[in-house]
Amino acid sequence: MALADTRTGSGDPPKVSLLYNPAVRRGVFQVLTLVVIVWVIWYAWHNAAQNLARANMTAGFGFLNSRAGFDIAQSLIAYTSDSTYMRALQVGLINTLVVAAAGIVTATIVGLLIGTGRLSHNWLIARLCTVYVEIFRNIPPLLVIFFWYLGVLALLPSIRSIFQHLEEDPDAVFFISNRGIYMPAPVFGEGFGLVVAAFALGVVAAIAFTLWANARQRATGKRPPVARINLALILLPPLAVFLASGRPLSFDYPVPGSFNMRGGMVVGPEFLALYLALSLYTASFIAEIVRAGIRGVPGGQTEASYALGLRPRQATRLVVLPQALRIIIPPLTSQYLNLIKNSSLAVAVGYADLVAVGGTILNQSGRSVEIIAIWMLIYVSISLVTSLFMNWFNAKMALVER
């Protein structure tokens, strides 16, 4: 037989053309890819450098120390038009982080409620949740932002009508207007630090008590009333200190100024529109992820926990949810990252986020290359930190194989 000549395992390797040698092929393609990547990078660098030189422009980040010259309405840190560009970028970064953090928390809570709601046995609740998901999931987030900004918040009472209302009812302290929500601002007096310290001590005590209660449950099978005692541990000490130190807390109430309310705290419509839109939009995706996660836990798990004598609530909390979380967390991370990146849509409604502030700096200073590099670096950093945290959380929740 002709086939008898083919070598089987031992001896010299088969003599094949270089063209068909897998090792050579692999090498060639890798080298080609590398060459293409290096060429693209070189071309981009060369082109940018040439164009900058032609325009007589220098590259560098020294301009960040010059005076900004423009004002920013929403700032959580001290900022005036005399501050530097660097400071302005910090203001923008903080605003981005605030709206992203608030959005993530709200989106998670709303998503959890809607997601479990879709699985409800109550026909009306399940249908309402379905309608919510289908509406918000299928509208571009920019439109949702405009809907809130121009369709809802802009139609709230004007500041003039609030002034009129105050004449009729001088004791009012909480106002909703098309300039934002005004409310009393807390003013912390001397000694309020002690109240905070007492609160911190209470939290530490509550954690210690929970650990002790867990150990006791393992040893004796009996569980002390953890929730009630913890609540008392956390709330009572600061309350006692607060009263003992003469109530070191007052409020700064908003009062009518010349054009706007003066004093108090205000949450602007720009923030509200962005925050509501991002939360509700992302919540629709999170709801679906939660539903999929719960659905992904086999029904037998619930039945088995009932058979072991767990109550329905315990079965959900101790058996179903921990397993569902393993399915939920990885796609949830993507949604968090999407929300962070979508926060750059702030520019559409004039919320002073990183992109809006950076865009102004870009135009005032003409440093487009540097500003875009800063933008990319910061967004990548925020996203990577979020991913790292979620990966850690995922690993903690993952099935421990024994």
Next chain:
Amino acid sequence: MAKKIVTALVGAAVLGLGATAANADTLSDVKAKGFVQCGVNGSNLAGFGAQDSAGNWAGLDVDLCKAVAAAVFGDATKVKFTPLSAKDRFPALQSGEIDLLARNTTWSISRDSQLGFDFRAVNYYDGQGFMVKKELGVKSALELSGASVCVQSGTTTELNLADYFRSNNMDFKPVVFEAQDEADAAYNAGRCDAYTTDASGLYSIRLKMANPDDHMVLPEIISKEPLGPAVRQNDSRWLDIVSWAHYATVAAEEFGITQANVEEMKGSANPDIKRFLGEEADSTIGADLGLPKDWAVQIIKAVGNYGEIFERNVGQGSPLKIDRGLNGLWTKGGLQYAPPVR
């Protein structure tokens, strides 16, 4: 080095991958491609850069673009418009995406030097003002302390606003939008007490409001805003052409040459007019600019003299009805002045 590479990578995206676009000899590029690419206002600023319902561009800045095309090609239609926001305009010019920026852009020292542009001609002398609703009862900008002010981001306006309130010890709440249309909508919805931009812009935006008579422009002008065309630095031939496209319209008004009588004026006995219109036998003015001999005739035929351009776009022939004021000829108390054509 790593920083440099990142910078460069991003730069490539910003400055456009077309390496040939930003050539130092814009005139040759323009002649080679057969049209002028002109950056204009993208938010329908009536009087300066706006499109009608049929998509035709009109305005003071648009006419400047047409004048340049008429000078180079003898055909004012050989121009393409790129609508730009305040924020996009400078990268668009830096990258070579456009040949010329005529977008009510203020000539300032930092834009002239640091941004790498050149300005020379001023086709509209403007100043920043405030518009308020009449029902507020405000009569002066100095009464605006504590007000919310709508403003477009990335403009000299934004900086002047901060400086003005600061120097008068007043505080204000800026409400900043990237696009002018969004700022208009927010002001209209009562988000702000006042709207600030160049006075010419205020008149134009006032016309867009649901009821223009409910709004008034306050008397204070808080800044100097010389608006003019910008080109890339180090291209003096192109700068010459763009500047003289404007000066030719001013000179024509000085000479009394109009769109209607330009052919007739060719036969004028006045040597200045003959030289200007390229009728002098051995004149090399056009050739020295890199243009045809009858470049000025073509400009005037296409868009008319400066007075005609002004009245048609922003003056009595337009809904804006702005007075010549600072933009009158220097002989009539204004600032429009053409260098001698000789």
